[in-house]
Amino acid sequence: MDLLTLLEMVATGMGDRVLVGERKDGLTGAQLRDRAATGGRLLAGTGARTVVYLGGNGPAFPVALFSAAAAHVPFLPLNYRLSDDQLREILARQEDAVVVTDTSERAERLAPHLTVLDLDGFLDRCASTVPNATLVSGGQEAVAVLLMTSGTTAAPKSAVLRHRHLTSYILGSVEFASAEETDATIVSVPPYHIAAVANLLSNLYAGRRIVYLDHFTAAEWLAVVRAQAITHAMVVPTMLSRIVRELQESAATAPPSLRSLSYGGAKVSAKVIADALRLFPGTGFVNAYGLTETSSSIAVLGPDDHREALDGDDPQVRLRLGSVGRALPHVTIEVQDDHGEPCAPGVVGDIVVRGAQVAGEYVEGGSRLDERGWFPTRDLGYLDQDGYLFVQGRADDTIIRGGENIAPAEIEEALTTHEAVLDCAVVGVPDEEWGQRIAAFVVVKPEHRCTVEEIRAHVRTRLRGSKTPDLVRFIEELPVTATGKVLRRNLVADFAVR
Amino acid sequence: MPLTVGSQLRSTSSTCEVVVVRAPGLEGTVYCGDAEMTSVAAGRPATGSTEGPAVVLGKRYEHQPSGLELLCVKPGPGPLTFNGAELVLKSAKPLPASD
Known part of the structure; x- marks a missing residue:
């Protein structure tokens, strides 16, 4: 199973549905597929062995990602906010890569040895599609996406996500075409983050239109949610606390269209969550815990968990507002002691995870899975008696x-x-x-x-x-x-x- | 034939294609209508059969006794069978959208 099969399913089942951008002129499932087929041939023609994406959020991101898959080469989105020296160092390690970017001059200056494609030009050329162009799978073992982790040392590592990892995550957590035609999600996480990759795949597979917000401010986010009747959103904790503050200061009511608000990526204060739950009374909150190396979420605290914790009398249940929820059905999470044995409920240890979506592999250093298939998250935490996971911090000092x-x-x-x-x-x-x-x-x-x-x-x-x-x-x-x-x-x- | 998770199966008589989602240590043959399903890429149906109940795109089908689970990635006429029993449509268990 690979990303192209997912894309073909979307194009077959929801070919006429606008899935990326504004409803009036966005890309439909079929258009995205056709662009990926054309883009794939274009990228393969450059002889590149990696596609580097250096740009912001927008329709070019999904087109470039699926084009890389169609060309059977890894897709590596990079952080455009990195300094010149940092970017130069990363780009120097890429041989035979093609850089798709909205800052061509900078890319050419930092990586004169690489082919640079202007992002708008690339999108235009992908739009001149050949009807019924075929997509040929490169197999599920092929590397789909590379993502830079910060690492504990200054030299960042590249996490490897193969097609089977990403598709396992999608098949394990999303029902095909389950979204209503009127659903829409707003994406404000940067494209070089695992959340952006997972988000793109989940929403396409569910059939939910994606609206990109490239530069986050709380006011702009709220304005887009209102204007586009956004039903779903995913934010990092910093964004959530700014949205809460913006609503409190402006004394405005929360956008009623928002049915689901998921947050994750770092620890959130329980006060911010409690405030947010009161400000968005009609919204279901989801706390997602996951890592780049696990193809995004492995545990989820759902909407009912949130409301029960907020209104509950049981102190054990109230505590769960600070939990990241329970493991997704297709992954197993364990908390282990120093000898690799499972800890009793309430006892802090190393959080480990296994499952088909868990990659746990780096370009530098290979697989980190142990002989039993466990991946050490390097987070510390404990499980309560009902399997709710509480993350206590990083095992290392990141x-x-x-x-x-x-x-x-x-x-x-x-x-x-x-x-x-x-x-x-x-x-x-x-x-x-x-x-x-x-x-x-x-x-x-x-x-x-x-x-x-x-x-x-x-x-x-x-x-x-x-x-x-x-x-x-x-x-x-x-x-x-x-x-x-x-x-x-x-x-x-x-x-x-x- | 061992059934491996992630492999894509097709037959020569139906346009239907499935991906193996769960196959706990299973060996055997999946049938679509009267035709064997294999992971061979060649042999697209020249004239697809139009008989048989529809296998629906994006739906999961399971064989409860063995735990075999298939996902339909291309629709077409079925039915899907394994070990002589027809696979049944698996009901979706909705999870909250986490991203």
């Missing part, structure tokens, strides 16, 4: 700020290049809006002085803005273990106390 994974090591490396910095450690501290914020603990060299603003400016010029420490604190020395490892937990706890 900071998740507004859904974006940030490796402390990269910021620490930048900090140590400052002439006054002797030692430093960067940790994530809990934050209601961002899930976590970046806190830098800095030890200044003797006879040196520097200010908070100098430290922040120093990092900002070397990394992108979202990696600039939100908080900087000067301390005399870092707490370390006997073996010299920084006790990050102590720093986080210390922060909470003050």
Whole structure:
């Protein structure tokens, strides 16, 4: 089973339904299929072995993704917000790739060895379709999508998702053509995120029209939801807390068309959820937990779970507002102790998962599945007696700020290049809006002085803005273990106390 | 013939095509009407049979005794049978949209 089979099903069963864009001039299922067939031939003609997508959200994203599948080459969406140096480094590792981009000049400058296709030109050429052009499957073992993870070291890894992983996720969680013709979803997660890939496939397969919002603001999001009578949406926690604040400040009522609002990607404060549930009384809330390496969601807290937790008397049930719900039917989640044995309910351990949608593979380093097929999520958590999963944080120290994974090591490396910095450690501290914020603990060299603003400016010029420490604190020395490892937990706890 | 999850089956007598969604350690032959279904890519039906109950696009069909489950990816006349028994339409269990 591969993505092209899904696309053919959509084109056969819902060929006339507009599925991407505005209802009056968007792409139908059949048009998307025909464009993918043409785009596939075009991409195959370049001899490329990877299709890099460097652009924003929009109809070009699905066309390029399915065209790559039709050309039997992996699709690699990259973050256009990366610095020139970071992008150059990633692009240098791609041999024989074609870059489809809305910033051709930048791509040509950063990767002179690659073929660059202008995104609008590509879309135009895909539109001149040949009727009934055939799509030939490249097999379910072929790599469908590559996604960069932030990794705990500064060098990002590429997660490998094969056709069978993505299609297993879809077949396991979505019913074909189950959406009503009037349904529509708004997508504001960036195209280089697993949520955008999963979202595209789920909604096409269900037959739900996708409306892209390229640059998120809460006001714009609400305006589009109202104007397009959006019924479904998926947001990251930072977006949710901004939508809540926008509604509270403007004293406006929530758009009544919205039947389902799903959120995920990072930890959300229970207060934001409770506020959101009250502001959207007619909306079903879904908390989704998943990883890039698991083809998106593996656990879901559904609408009824949310309302029962909000209104319930049972303290155990009320707690579930902070849970990510229960495992999807086609995956198994376990919490294991240090010996790989399942933990009792309520006991914190390593969250592991297995199932047909679990890829757990990287270009650098191969498969991370153990001999029993378990993939270690590297998240810590526990299951309650009814199988509800509570995620307690990352086993490693990755900071998740507004859904974006940030490796402390990269910021620490930048900090140590400052002439006054002797030692430093960067940790994530809990934050209601961002899930976590970046806190830098800095030890200044003797006879040196520097200010908070100098430290922040120093990092900002070397990394992108979202990696600039939100908080900087000067301390005399870092707490370390006997073996010299920084006790990050102590720093986080210390922060909470003050 | 071993039935492997993800493989696509077709016959020479119907336009119907299915994908194996679940086959817990199963071997055997799936029939569509009177014709064997195989994963061979060749042999598209020249003149598709029009007899037989419709196998519907996107629907799942199961053989409860064995746990075999098939998904229809191209519609056509059936019925689908396995081990002499007709597969039955599986009812959908709706999950909340998580993305």
